[in-house]
Amino acid sequence: MLWLNCPFCGxxxxxxxxxxxxxxxxxxxxxxxxxxxxxxxWLFMRENRKGFHVERWCCRYGCGGWFLVVRxxxxxxxxxxxxxxxxxxxxxxxxx
Amino acid sequence: MEDFSAFSVLRRAARGNVxxxxxxxxxxxxxxxxxxxxxxxxxxLATAFYLVHEHGCRSIAVLERRWxxxxxxxxNTTNVRSDYxxxxxxxxxxxxxxxxxxxxxxxNFNIMLSQRGWIRLAHSIHDLAMQRRRANxxxxxxxxxxxxxxxxxxxxxxxxxxxxxxxxPVLGALLQERGGTIRxxxxxxxxxxxxxxxxxxxIQNCEVQTLSRADGQLELATxxxxxxxxxxxLAMAGETSTxxxxxxxxxxxxxxxLQAMVSEPIAPVLDCVVSSGATGxxxxxxxxxELVMGGMLDLYPSYAQRANLPTLERVVSGVLELxxxxxxxxxxxxxxxTVDVVHDSxxxxxxxxxxxxxxxxxxxxxxxxxxxAGGFTFAHLIARNQPHPLAEEFTLRRFRTGALIDxxxxxxxxx
Numbered sequence: 381m382l383w384l385n386c387p388f389c390g391x392x393x394x395x396x397x398x399x400x401x402x403x404x405x406x407x408x409x410x411x412x413x414x415x416x417x418x419x420x421x422w423l424f425m426r427e428n429r430k431g432f433h434v435e436r437w438c439c440r441y442g443c444g445g446w447f448l449v450v451r452x453x454x455x456x457x458x459x460x461x462x463x464x465x466x467x468x469x470x471x472x473x474x475x476x
Numbered sequence: 477m478e479d480f481s482a483f484s485v486l487r488r489a490a491r492g493n494v495x496x497x498x499x500x501x502x503x504x505x506x507x508x509x510x511x512x513x514x515x516x517x518x519x520x521l522a523t524a525f526y527l528v529h530e531h532g533c534r535s536i537a538v539l540e541r542r543w544x545x546x547x548x549x550x551x552n553t554t555n556v557r558s559d560y561x562x563x564x565x566x567x568x569x570x571x572x573x574x575x576x577x578x579x580x581x582x583x584n585f586n587i588m589l590s591q592r593g594w595i596r597l598a599h600s601i602h603d604l605a606m607q608r609r610r611a612n613x614x615x616x617x618x619x620x621x622x623x624x625x626x627x628x629x630x631x632x633x634x635x636x637x638x639x640x641x642x643x644x645p646v647l648g649a650l651l652q653e654r655g656g657t658i659r660x661x662x663x664x665x666x667x668x669x670x671x672x673x674x675x676x677x678x679i680q681n682c683e684v685q686t687l688s689r690a691d692g693q694l695e696l697a698t699x700x701x702x703x704x705x706x707x708x709x710l711a712m713a714g715e716t717s718t719x720x721x722x723x724x725x726x727x728x729x730x731x732x733x734l735q736a737m738v739s740e741p742i743a744p745v746l747d748c749v750v751s752s753g754a755t756g757x758x759x760x761x762x763x764x765x766e767l768v769m770g771g772m773l774d775l776y777p778s779y780a781q782r783a784n785l786p787t788l789e790r791v792v793s794g795v796l797e798l799x800x801x802x803x804x805x806x807x808x809x810x811x812x813x814t815v816d817v818v819h820d821s822x823x824x825x826x827x828x829x830x831x832x833x834x835x836x837x838x839x840x841x842x843x844x845x846x847x848x849a850g851g852f853t854f855a856h857l858i859a860r861n862q863p864h865p866l867a868e869e870f871t872l873r874r875f876r877t878g879a880l881i882d883x884x885x886x887x888x889x890x891x
Binding site for chain 1: 718726730775776778779780784785818819877
């Protein structure tokens with residue numbers, strides 16, 4: 381059972397949580413200003429790293445809030461959880 | 477290769493079974509090949525076989541980081557079917573099923589195909605409507621199927637809970653009679669033996685760590701030393717991204733864990749494959765008598781290849797809603813594999829932006845049933861640098877143009 385530390389609710393099991401996938405840069409704000417290739421990259425292309433990476437989770441059956449997690453996709457070790465507003469550069473240092 | 481037959485079995489038995497030949501060689505890798513396939517699962521081995529058998533290619537190696545078929549080919553729930561919605565999918569998966577129907581004979585190796593019927597349950601009037609839609613699509617695509625009512629289900633699947641107070645009442649089902657099960661390891665072994673007999677080097681315990689371009693060729697840095705190739709085909713399923721990234725190829729793949737489990741063996745109680753969208757589970761009974769069960773993905777990225785209790789609980793509770801009598805059974809074995817999922821649940825069999833680097837991935841949870849088609853079309857692509865008509869829509873480009881072949885929506889599964 382994966383346990384993650386929701387910033388509001390504390391340690392919760394994976395059965396109460398929903399994963400939002402690996403962290404992505406913000407959605408392009410002006411779709412027409414972005415070409416097909418860049419748009420497809422944002423929508424579909426993923427790093428899909430084996431090892432520590434930054435991902436987003438939702439405390440779906442608790443407070444409903446989103447938060448960031450630095451987790452190893454091979455071992456499932458969690459090195460840090462952080463509020464959604466945390467600058468991702470700070471977390472990506474941990475994810476290398 | 478020597479023929480397997482009743483005669484050869486009897487002859488060897490009379491001599492004490494001491495002179496059977498090994499099914500494949502274990503050579504050391506050479507420094508140079510014309511074509512290298514990365515991944516000795518069903519797709520990689522089938523690709524190597526068809527490269528020689530269909531296209532006369534020579535100097536081929538399959539590099540495998542562990543042992544033949546140790547990935548998802550070993551870990552799936554053995555099911556095969558071709559009940560897809562879109563014409564491109566129907567053509568592709570039914571080609572695979574038709575190849576499977578002759579494979580034991582073609583490769584002289586018993587893959588134990590059992591076309592015992594694949595049944596998809598309907599639990600609501602909406603399920604019934606979607607099944608009619610799917611049945612019509614299959615028939616239009618030239619693939620036989622039949623809708624079953626409750627009376628027929630009671631005869632075909634006597635252990636199924638058809639009572640009106642069932643949590644997920646069963647209203648009917650869709651049956652593909654030609655669907656069923658195959659001894660999964662046998663597919664890897666059959667293709668490995670045949671490919672090896674045609675001169676392919678299968679190198680096990682050889683992990684490819686990075687890919688790069690060198691002097692107009694592709695260089696693979698492996699745990700057995702560097703290997704160069706004119707062409708490289710990746711058939712690595714859930715591991716594809718890790719290697720593609722080393723040469724700068726981006727893919728729309730996310731790797732997830734898919735789990736499966738088997739019960740203790742019991743006398744025959746289920747002689748078809750049953751799946752249920754409402755509970756998200758599917759179940760069949762192996763020839764050993766074990767109930768083989770699976771459910772949906774663990775929906776967070778993972779390469780862990782191991783099982784866990786939340787999914788065990790979800791799958792077992794789904795199975796017990798359908799088959800309450802199975803509650804008395806004990807669980808025997810429970811495992812996980814890494815599947816490569818893409819947004820539209822359709823594969824990618826395509827060139828990459830790197831010349832002479834090809835990729836076969838994105839089958840997600842559905843790769844086993846597709847092995848003959850994946851291998852056949854991937855071999856064509858690599859040999860001729862042109863997609864085979866059966867796979868020409870399964871491109872990387874579709875993610876840019878929007879021409880997705882949306883089997884996720886069509887099938888109602890995340891694949």
